Amino acid sequence: MSREIRLVGAIAVRPAILALIPEFEAATGYAVAARWELNPIVKQQIEASVPFDLVVINPNLVADLAAQGKLEVASQVSFGRIAMGVAARAGGQPLDLGSVAAFERTLQAAASIAYANEGTSGSYFIGLLEQLGIANEVRPKLVPTSGGQTAAAVARGEAELAVIPVSSILAAAPDVVLAGRFPSELQSYIDFAVGISTGARDAKAARVLSAFLTSAASDEVLAAKGLERR
Structure with a gap:
């Protein structure tokens, strides 16, 4: 059996x-050979039959892929959730x-705000601006970015702030800092789940990795990176 596990996951x-x-x-x-994309792109790649053994993306996408026969139905398990936060330049x-x-005043005062225009977090943020009634005022300041580049836009000075999952902000240190999480009333956690491919080269190995990622022994490391268990 193969000693390499092909993991594909959300950025x-x-x-x-x-x-x-x-x-x-x-x-x-x-x-573990891993590759990373935005949640919707991961799903599209799997639907296009790109080979993989284990996936970590939004639970609804995992369920949809299982319904399509791309994932083992019984393999679906919760991985955790990540809060939304605001990134700013260090210093x-x-x-x-x-x-x-x-929160509204901070967005209104910012000269520019980066967001992931194709990701789950970006979709939520755009809807939130409409909900708050400040979309017309803030929209001209928005800087759409591709996957994995939102925090980097702040580091490069292309945007004053960024709205992205906390995990991505923490990973961009030391040039970028977590200015704060969204207020509790506006917070939207992005959930993630694990699924195993029905075409896995070594399903046993994939199950071992799934069990490791979701075990309580991993909680402390994940929390330090911004991922919370439910």
Whole structure:
């Protein structure tokens, strides 16, 4: 059987999973070959029959792929969730994000705001602007970015702020800092689940990796990277 496990996952979970892979490889002797894309792109690739063994993306997408016969139905398991946050350049003035009103003022005062225009987080943010009634004012300031480049846009000075999952902000340190999470009233957690391919080269190996990623022993490492267990 193959000693390499092909993992495909959402960009938002990349920092958390990468922190765990060396321990897994050392403990099991398996090697993990990982690639990362935005959630919808991962689903499209799997639907196009791109080979993989294990996937970590949004639960609804995992369920849909299982219904299509792309994933083992019984393999679906929750991985965790990531909160939405605001990123800023390191060394800047502290931002007030402690209330809905303060959050709105911060967005209104920003010169430019980066967001992932094709990802789950970006879709939520655009809808949130409409919900708050500030879309017309903030929309001209938005800087759409491709997957994995939202925090980097702040680091490069292309945007003053960015709205992305907390895990991606923490991974961009030290040039970028977590200015704060969304206020609790506006917070939207992005959930993730694990699924195993029906065409896995070594389904047993994929199950070993799934069990490792979802075990309580991994909680502390994941929390440090911005991923919370339910």
